[in-house]
Amino acid sequence: MSLLEVENLSLSIRDMPILHDVDLKIEAGEVLGVVGESGSGKSITALAVMQLLPVGSAWKGSIRLDGNALETYSEKQMCALRGNDIGMVFQEPMTALNPVQTIGDQVAETILVHSGSSRREARRIAREALNRVGLPPEQFPLDRYPHDLSGGQRQRVVIAMAIALRPKLLIADEPTTALDVTTQAQILKLLKSLVEEDDMGLILITHDLAVVADMADHIAIMKDGVIVEAGETVSLFRQMSHPYTRALFEASNHVPTRNPDHGADGSKPVIEIDSVVRDYALPRRSLFSAPDHFRAVDRVSLAIMHGENVGLVGESGCGKSTLTRAILALDAVQGGEIRLDGKLFSTTGEGPDRQMRRRVQVVFQDPYSSFNPRHRVDRLITEPFFLLEKQPDAEERDARIATALSNVGLQPSDAHKYIHEFSGGQRQRIAIARALIIEPSLIILDEAVSALDVSIRAQILDLLADLSDRLAVSYLFISHDLSVVRAITDRVLVMKAGKIVEEGRTEEVFRNPQHSYTRELLAATPILDEALRAREARATAE
Numbered sequence: 161m162s163l164l165e166v167e168n169l170s171l172s173i174r175d176m177p178i179l180h181d182v183d184l185k186i187e188a189g190e191v192l193g194v195v196g197e198s199g200s201g202k203s204i205t206a207l208a209v210m211q212l213l214p215v216g217s218a219w220k221g222s223i224r225l226d227g228n229a230l231e232t233y234s235e236k237q238m239c240a241l242r243g244n245d246i247g248m249v250f251q252e253p254m255t256a257l258n259p260v261q262t263i264g265d266q267v268a269e270t271i272l273v274h275s276g277s278s279r280r281e282a283r284r285i286a287r288e289a290l291n292r293v294g295l296p297p298e299q300f301p302l303d304r305y306p307h308d309l310s311g312g313q314r315q316r317v318v319i320a321m322a323i324a325l326r327p328k329l330l331i332a333d334e335p336t337t338a339l340d341v342t343t344q345a346q347i348l349k350l351l352k353s354l355v356e357e358d359d360m361g362l363i364l365i366t367h368d369l370a371v372v373a374d375m376a377d378h379i380a381i382m383k384d385g386v387i388v389e390a391g392e393t394v395s396l397f398r399q400m401s402h403p404y405t406r407a408l409f410e411a412s413n414h415v416p417t418r419n420p421d422h423g424a425d426g427s428k429p430v431i432e433i434d435s436v437v438r439d440y441a442l443p444r445r446s447l448f449s450a451p452d453h454f455r456a457v458d459r460v461s462l463a464i465m466h467g468e469n470v471g472l473v474g475e476s477g478c479g480k481s482t483l484t485r486a487i488l489a490l491d492a493v494q495g496g497e498i499r500l501d502g503k504l505f506s507t508t509g510e511g512p513d514r515q516m517r518r519r520v521q522v523v524f525q526d527p528y529s530s531f532n533p534r535h536r537v538d539r540l541i542t543e544p545f546f547l548l549e550k551q552p553d554a555e556e557r558d559a560r561i562a563t564a565l566s567n568v569g570l571q572p573s574d575a576h577k578y579i580h581e582f583s584g585g586q587r588q589r590i591a592i593a594r595a596l597i598i599e600p601s602l603i604i605l606d607e608a609v610s611a612l613d614v615s616i617r618a619q620i621l622d623l624l625a626d627l628s629d630r631l632a633v634s635y636l637f638i639s640h641d642l643s644v645v646r647a648i649t650d651r652v653l654v655m656k657a658g659k660i661v662e663e664g665r666t667e668e669v670f671r672n673p674q675h676s677y678t679r680e681l682l683a684a685t686p687i688l689d690e691a692l693r694a695r696e697a698r699a700t701a702e
Contacts, residue, residue: 161224161226161227162185162186162187163186163187163188163190163225163226163328163329163361164184164185164186164209164223164224164225164329164361164363165184165185165222165223165224166182166183166184166185166205166208166209166221166222166223166224167183167221167222167224168181168182168183168220168221168222169181169182169183169184169205169208169219169220169221169222169223170182170219170220170221171204171208171213171217171218171219171385172217172218172219173213173214173216173217173218174216177385178201178204178385179201179204179205179208179219179385179386180384180385180386181221181386182201182205182221182382182385182386182387183387183390184205184363184380184387184390186329186361186362186363186378187361188328188359188360188361189355189356189359189360189361190355190361190362190377190378191352191355191361191362191364191375191376191377191378192361192362192363192364192376192377192378192379192380193364193365193366193372193375193376193378193379193380193393194206194363194364194365194366194379194380194382195366195367195369195372195379195380195381195382195408196367196381196382196383197367197383197408197613197614197615197616198367198584198613199384200382200383200384200385201382201384201385201386202333202365202382203333203365205382206248206331206333206363206365208223209223209225209230209246209329209331209363210238210242210246210248210331211230211233211235211238212242225241225245225246225328225329226245226328240274243270243273243274243324243325243327244274244325244327245327245328245329246327246328246329246330246331247321247322247323247325247327247329247330247331248322248330248331248332248333249315249318249319249322249330249331249332249333249335250318250333250335251333251334251335251337251338252338253306253311253314253315253317253318254306254311254314256318257306257314257317257318258306259305259306259307260305261305262302262303262304262305263290263295263300263302263304263305263306263309263317264283264286264287264290264301264302264303264304265302266317266321267286267289267290267317267320267321267324268282268283268285268286268302269321270321270324270325271285271286271324271325274325275325283302285324286302286320286324287302289320289321289323289324290302290316290317290320292320292323292354293316293317293319293320293323293350294316294346294350295313295316295317295320300313310343310476310477311338311339311343311476312339312340312343312346312347312476315335315336315339315343315347316347316350319335319347319350319351319354323354323358323360326358326360327360328360328361329360329361329362329363330351330354330355330360330361330362330363331362331363331365332351332362332363332364332365333365334365334366334367335347335351335364336348336366336368336371337366337367337368337610337611338610338611339476339640340474340475340476340640341475341640341641341642341681341684341685341686342475342680342681342684343475343476344371344684344686345684345686348371348374348375351364351375352375364376367613367614368412368614368686369397369408369409369412369614369688370412370643370686370687370688370691371686372393373393373397373686373688373691373692373695374686374691374694374695376393377392377393378390378391378392378393379391379392379393379396379397381396381402381404381405381408383404388402388404388405389401389402389404389405393692393695394692394695394696394699397409397688397692398692407615408614408615409688411614411615411617411618412614412688413688413689414614414617414618414621414622414647415647416618416621416622416624416625416626416647416648417622417625418625418628418629428465428466428501428502429463429464429465429466430464430465430466430468430500430501430519430601430602430634431463431464431487431498431499431500431501431505431520431601431602431634432462432463432497432498432499432502433460433461433462433463433483433487433496433497433498434461434496434497434498434499435459435460435461435495435496435497436457436459436460436461436483436486436493436495436496436497436498437455437457437458437459437493437494437495437496438455438456438457438479438482438483438486438491438493438494439453439454439455439456439494440453440454440456441453442454455658456479456482456658457479457482457483457486457493457658458479458657458658458659459495459496459659460479460483460496460655460658460659460660461496461660462653462660462663464602464634464636465634466601466632466634467628467632467633467634468634468635468650468651469628469634469635469637469648469649469650469651470634470635470636470637470649470650470651470652470653471637471638471639471645471648471649471651471652471653471666472636472637472638472639472652472653472655473638473639473640473642473645473652473653473654473655473681474640474654474655474656474681475640475656475681476640478655478656478657478658479655479657479658479659480638480655481606481638482658483655484522484604484606484636484638486498487520487604487636488520488522488604489505489517500516500519500520500601500602501519501601503516505520514546514547514548514549515547515549517547518544518547518548518598518600519600519601519602520600520601520602520603520604521544521594521595521596521598521600521602521603521604522595522603522604522605522606523588523591523592523595523603523604523605523606523608524591524606524607524608525606525607525608525610525611526611527579527584527587527588527590527591528579528584528587530591531579531587531590531591533578533579533580534578535578535579536575536576536577536578537565537574537575537576537577537578537579537590538561538575538576540579540590540594541561541564541565541575541590541593541594541597542557542560542561542597543594544594544595544597544598545557545597545598547598548598560597561575561597562575564593564594564596564597565590565593567593567596567627567631568589568590568592568593568596568623568627569589569623570586570589570590570593574590583616584611584612584613584616585612585613585616585619585620588608588609588612588616588620589620589623591608592608592620592623592624592627596627596631596633599631600633601633601634602633602634602635602636603633603634603635603636604635604636604638605624605635605636605637605638605639606638607638607639607640608620608637608639609621609639609641609644610639610640610641610644617644621644621647621648624648625648635648635649637649642670642681642682642685643685643687645666646666646667646670649666650665650666651663651664651665651666652664652665652666652669652670654669654675654677654678654681656677661675661677661678662674662675662677662678670682
């Protein structure tokens with residue numbers, strides 16, 4: 161008998177079919193990777209196992225945990241099972257944690273509910289769980305709050321909550337999507353060690369094939385609520401009998417086609433950053449102590465030429481976002497200069513005028529949260545018009561909207577729709593159209609593809625490469641995904657602790673990194689082909 165057996169699981173929500181005859185099986189001590197694009201049914205399958213389905217759901221089939229048919233369990237019995245026998249780790253740790261409760265109380269809550277332990281005993285077990293996930297007491301006492309921690313540390317707290325009672329099965333739903341590569345590597349290593357130590361089954365839900373190739377013993381590929389292909393990891397990727405599996409594999413290794421003559425025109429930089437310093441004031445330690453500060457950006461200098469694509473990479477907290485805010489003139493700097501087309505792009509006082517601001521636009525990570533859902537697309541993408549000295553008349557406005565939407569592969573008729581009518585990839589295209597509509601010299605892309613599925617990401621990268629070739633617009637591409645940076649940029653800068661520690665032509669840096677931190681980042685980046693070769697080597701050795 162397997163640890164978990166899902167047979168012929170079909171599910172609908174308000175009479176809309178979602179899952180169709182899903183079969184899954186996982187043994188104790190095994191990692192099962194469930195892979196597919198957004199909307200394929202990965203997360204709803206996990207919620208069905210947990211019996212945490214939305215109102216209006218109806219399902220049939222069989223879900224057995226250690227031989228027990230969960231479809232016969234009452235909600236009271238399932239409440240006892242969740243946390244004890246099944247744990248779950250969600251994608252975004254900050255939304256999974258209570259911001260007004262200490263981390264100790266949140267880990268101890270599961271123990272108090274399920275084990276009947278005293279509060280003292282529950283806190284002792286909570287302390288052990290936090291120790292197991294790499295949060296020692298001298299740095300992470302139980303009275304710390306989630307906002308005191310980094311993203312990776314919060315995810316470790318969520319994992320501690322899930323494994324505090326040593327469950328038989330752990331479900332991890334996109335646990336590393338929002339994390340930088342080194343933190344991702346640490347979290348994946350932690351999950352793997354927990355599986356080995358506790359002989360626990362792990363269902364790893366992800367759209368990252370490189371991650372799942374490195375972690376999973378078996379893989380199930382989902383599309384439109386159906387398991388289209390499943391099998392042992394190496395065999396599945398070497399055979400790839402289903403076209404959808406092959407399409408995912410190709411998208412994961414996709415490199416945009418670019419004009420061989422593309423690149424900086426070499427005449428002059430579109431933006432120059434010279435010895436920029438950005439400090440943040442820290443609270444006084446006492447009434448009589450001198451004010452202290454934290455240096456987030458430490459004398460950074462760089463230049464981006466017209467038509468050049470530059471990547472900026474580094475871990476969370478390295479200063480990327482702070483530098484971005486300075487470039488956008490949203491934050492004042494304490495030293496240095498930023499020049500746009502040779503003119504001072506002031507970041508003090510009132511900031512640059514409208515004519516200068518229109519030369520720099522930005523595309524954010526989450527397109528949905530950067531738009532007002534009550535407005536139609538035509539209004540959303542024309543918001544930058546307020547930066548123009550002369551507002552276009554109605555005819556010109558319509559022409560610009562049609563051109564901007566066509567440039568990003570959408571129809572002019574899409575201008576009359578609302579943002580909720582589009583997919584994630586289409587929303588990001590609309591965000592790019594908004595950035596392009598006033599013809600900027602520089603577009604800052606802040607993790608613009610990190611939340612997208614691999615196939616959608618490939619489409620957006622192709623789009624950006626095409627726009628760069630046709631419109632000669634410059635990009636500053638900020639990302640923690642080094643494979644994306646390698647695919648789209650001409651030159652890359654590596655940032656650590658507020659400083660640029662390495663820069664150079666992208667291929668040169670990736671092939672021959674000079675700084676130890678760059679080598680660390682590259683070593684932590686999962687690569688699909690290398691993960692498969694390593695797994696084959698381990699299988700041969702065994």
